Amino acid sequence: MLTYDFAKAQGPLYEYIYQCIKDDIMEGNLRQGEKLPSKRSFAKNNGISTITIQNAYDQLISEGYLYTIPQKGYYVAKLEGMKKVQRESSLSLHINMPEGRASYEVDLSDNRMNPALFPFSIWAKVLRRIISAQSGELMETSPAGGIRELRVAIAEHLKSFRGMLVDPDQIVVGAGTEYLYGLLVQLLGNKRQYCVENPGYRKIVQVYRQYHISCKYADLDEKGMTFEGLCATGADIAHISPNHHFPTGITMPAGRRYEILAWANEREGRYIIEDDYDSEFRLNGKPIPTLFSMDACEKVIYMNTFSKSLTPTIRISYMVLPVHLINRFYRELSFYACTVSNFEQYTLAAFIRQGYFEKHINRMRLYYSRQRKKMMETIRKSKLNTVCEIMENDSGLHFLIQVKTDKVDEEILRALREKGIRINALSEFFFTPSERKHCFIINYSNVDMEKAGKACDIFYQIMME
Amino acid sequence: MLTYDFAKAQGPLYEYIYQCIKDDIMEGNLRQGEKLPSKRSFAKNNGISTITIQNAYDQLISEGYLYTIPQKGYYVAKLEGMKKVQRESSLSLHINMPEGRASYEVDLSDNRMNPALFPFSIWAKVLRRIISAQSGELMETSPAGGIRELRVAIAEHLKSFRGMLVDPDQIVVGAGTEYLYGLLVQLLGNKRQYCVENPGYRKIVQVYRQYHISCKYADLDEKGMTFEGLCATGADIAHISPNHHFPTGITMPAGRRYEILAWANEREGRYIIEDDYDSEFRLNGKPIPTLFSMDACEKVIYMNTFSKSLTPTIRISYMVLPVHLINRFYRELSFYACTVSNFEQYTLAAFIRQGYFEKHINRMRLYYSRQRKKMMETIRKSKLNTVCEIMENDSGLHFLIQVKTDKVDEEILRALREKGIRINALSEFFFTPSERKHCFIINYSNVDMEKAGKACDIFYQIMME
Numbered sequence: 041m042l043t044y045d046f047a048k049a050q051g052p053l054y055e056y057i058y059q060c061i062k063d064d065i066m067e068g069n070l071r072q073g074e075k076l077p078s079k080r081s082f083a084k085n086n087g088i089s090t091i092t093i094q095n096a097y098d099q100l101i102s103e104g105y106l107y108t109i110p111q112k113g114y115y116v117a118k119l120e121g122m123k124k125v126q127r128e129s130s131l132s133l134h135i136n137m138p139e140g141r142a143s144y145e146v147d148l149s150d151n152r153m154n155p156a157l158f159p160f161s162i163w164a165k166v167l168r169r170i171i172s173a174q175s176g177e178l179m180e181t182s183p184a185g186g187i188r189e190l191r192v193a194i195a196e197h198l199k200s201f202r203g204m205l206v207d208p209d210q211i212v213v214g215a216g217t218e219y220l221y222g223l224l225v226q227l228l229g230n231k232r233q234y235c236v237e238n239p240g241y242r243k244i245v246q247v248y249r250q251y252h253i254s255c256k257y258a259d260l261d262e263k264g265m266t267f268e269g270l271c272a273t274g275a276d277i278a279h280i281s282p283n284h285h286f287p288t289g290i291t292m293p294a295g296r297r298y299e300i301l302a303w304a305n306e307r308e309g310r311y312i313i314e315d316d317y318d319s320e321f322r323l324n325g326k327p328i329p330t331l332f333s334m335d336a337c338e339k340v341i342y343m344n345t346f347s348k349s350l351t352p353t354i355r356i357s358y359m360v361l362p363v364h365l366i367n368r369f370y371r372e373l374s375f376y377a378c379t380v381s382n383f384e385q386y387t388l389a390a391f392i393r394q395g396y397f398e399k400h401i402n403r404m405r406l407y408y409s410r411q412r413k414k415m416m417e418t419i420r421k422s423k424l425n426t427v428c429e430i431m432e433n434d435s436g437l438h439f440l441i442q443v444k445t446d447k448v449d450e451e452i453l454r455a456l457r458e459k460g461i462r463i464n465a466l467s468e469f470f471f472t473p474s475e476r477k478h479c480f481i482i483n484y485s486n487v488d489m490e491k492a493g494k495a496c497d498i499f500y501q502i503m504m505e
Numbered sequence: 506m507l508t509y510d511f512a513k514a515q516g517p518l519y520e521y522i523y524q525c526i527k528d529d530i531m532e533g534n535l536r537q538g539e540k541l542p543s544k545r546s547f548a549k550n551n552g553i554s555t556i557t558i559q560n561a562y563d564q565l566i567s568e569g570y571l572y573t574i575p576q577k578g579y580y581v582a583k584l585e586g587m588k589k590v591q592r593e594s595s596l597s598l599h600i601n602m603p604e605g606r607a608s609y610e611v612d613l614s615d616n617r618m619n620p621a622l623f624p625f626s627i628w629a630k631v632l633r634r635i636i637s638a639q640s641g642e643l644m645e646t647s648p649a650g651g652i653r654e655l656r657v658a659i660a661e662h663l664k665s666f667r668g669m670l671v672d673p674d675q676i677v678v679g680a681g682t683e684y685l686y687g688l689l690v691q692l693l694g695n696k697r698q699y700c701v702e703n704p705g706y707r708k709i710v711q712v713y714r715q716y717h718i719s720c721k722y723a724d725l726d727e728k729g730m731t732f733e734g735l736c737a738t739g740a741d742i743a744h745i746s747p748n749h750h751f752p753t754g755i756t757m758p759a760g761r762r763y764e765i766l767a768w769a770n771e772r773e774g775r776y777i778i779e780d781d782y783d784s785e786f787r788l789n790g791k792p793i794p795t796l797f798s799m800d801a802c803e804k805v806i807y808m809n810t811f812s813k814s815l816t817p818t819i820r821i822s823y824m825v826l827p828v829h830l831i832n833r834f835y836r837e838l839s840f841y842a843c844t845v846s847n848f849e850q851y852t853l854a855a856f857i858r859q860g861y862f863e864k865h866i867n868r869m870r871l872y873y874s875r876q877r878k879k880m881m882e883t884i885r886k887s888k889l890n891t892v893c894e895i896m897e898n899d900s901g902l903h904f905l906i907q908v909k910t911d912k913v914d915e916e917i918l919r920a921l922r923e924k925g926i927r928i929n930a931l932s933e934f935f936f937t938p939s940e941r942k943h944c945f946i947i948n949y950s951n952v953d954m955e956k957a958g959k960a961c962d963i964f965y966q967i968m969m970e
Contacts, residue, residue, distance in 0.1 A: 124770060207600060218842060301589075356846075382818035383819060
């Protein structure tokens, strides 16, 4: 007969009994096939109710530790595998979480969003209205490409802002550009050769590598990816940012664009992925027309994101696919649920449609163009100016400085970090050994100018040491 | 000299001039290398300001249609590739968007969320508080695994609700379970054999297929995936839902669990993916302990989602990785940004921490258990009851009915659809020809009982025809 010390019970009594019996089974005190006392006698002997025992037995049955034979009673189940499974962990591994981003006195390596600039109250207001007016839609499954309202809003934005004529049904919305890169590989296949810009954005290569694609690298000249470089890679797919290359800032001129388009037209299965990640921040003049708009042969896939224009912490990017590829997407990949929550899709759609997005962009452009001006003035007023040249093209959230020095880039970066200044060198963005030395990237969007002035002086001192 | 009809200009004049010159270049009226009129003479001849011409020329330069030689003037750029690029599309493809889900009078094929049950006002209130109190954090990049607040809240929920002891740093949050399946393949590799349950959830196989994995299928007996079936596949990775199998509803008993765990322990590189997609909705008794909790050898990957417990339209799922795998995740995959927006991560974290999630689940369980009872009563009261048997196990949001009939499943389903009733047969969820015939899945969560009663009668009539 089972006897347990009920004084030890904490919480519901049936749970205690359940745990005691389970422990006895696992420790072998109750053998497999052994009959348990009947509910009634067990209850009576211990002065507790039958229903308590019933609950404990029921739980053990539903977990498979006991089984019952009607009219006969309860038995311990066969648990053959149990002996083969280690009960106590012999492993006591340590979790190595990557350290958070170190904090620097002056950080020019990153365009972190200034929280004061995000339109929180409008965003919250728009969401509140959506919740009260469209709660039904919020619970309806989104199409794989995103809800239609958002795709229509994006198409209208692309028309007025980028001069692009796009059917909303060509648009696919997803939780970040990296996610969309992955979808594209699934759509185009990983047996093809992919070619990226050298230097370029390292994450593109990291994502492609996850799909077992080893990217080819094509060098750039002052007009962007060279036609000869692209041809030499033997690639089928060219992933480029012709409107504002990261990190050099190059805008690909029309002549080169037509060359690259002609390359894509030469052979079936060739595509160009046009990554237009910060097109909203061309600070002067009209925006440069997209390669997508110049293409009439369904060769260009256009990608953009709200990470730069809104905030990277709301994960919404999109791509515009040529018609035959959007058809393939819905044929082959529409089993995937859209990765962006309906709440944020509807909020963003209304935010764009009601003109808030345009206002926000205009405000940000003004802010960034002032920051840019201040940052350039700060450099020009500092001693650093005597040994560096600013290279810029009125676009995006960064510019470059070329420094005259004999020092090695890594040394300079290390010395700067020791003084609390974080900055990237252009050479860090090359996939092959680079000859572009002593060129540094100034991400100015969220920098305190007083600190930036001191940082310029420190930079100069390091050069002179 | 260029002459354009300025009366036709709409919008800014410089844009009109820019477009006219661009058109002339593209149509060959302005030849490559040809010199353009000086800004001054062009302006004077047309009675417009030099600055307007300057702006038009600047835009054409920045796009690469013109170039300038200082002190000499403006020239049309070389655009060799242009002739090779088709200008007018010869393609006029039609976009084949998948049709929206057809609407049925009675839909038992899907557990669509009833909008009236989602706690909109609390969700909105929690988000509003987050926006006013944590706007800084909302703009800070989330770690790849998700923000710590949310991971801590999930770990506490797992402890109190599932009896699982989990370090928050073992948790990876992502935009939906399908996304996490993809991450897992990247983590475990696609050269391994993956095995799924037959019958089972078709999407798992579709996602794996995208990563060039052809899944093996292991049959089930009344205890779930069989040990022999699993061994016969030669698989390294078993993807199972031991706590409530979809669609059969089987709960794997302890004995079978130990067998499967022992299988995983036999060889390095073997893993079990435990998909616990609707564990919150076990309606009676304590929840069944997870396989993850029974494993002391780092063999089980636990997955769960807020799709069932909150709504599928907020895309948040998570997985709990064994320590050595979470370390691998941060080493190899932490370049990926977390796919869930900070706004929703912080909102959900507070929603759980402040007890709203538990309240919501309790409310939903009560609602579902009433719906279940009503649905079973409805069947029992109808004529359908004379030819069917209800098979249920107090868990999840569906149960099965086994119908006595000689008809073919597909015929029954078609006849039902013609009468406005949508339902799935168990046979549809088999990956191989199935012998489990005439078994149907009743998803009752959002059904009008009056209509359901009529549907049962129609079902009966179809059986009798």
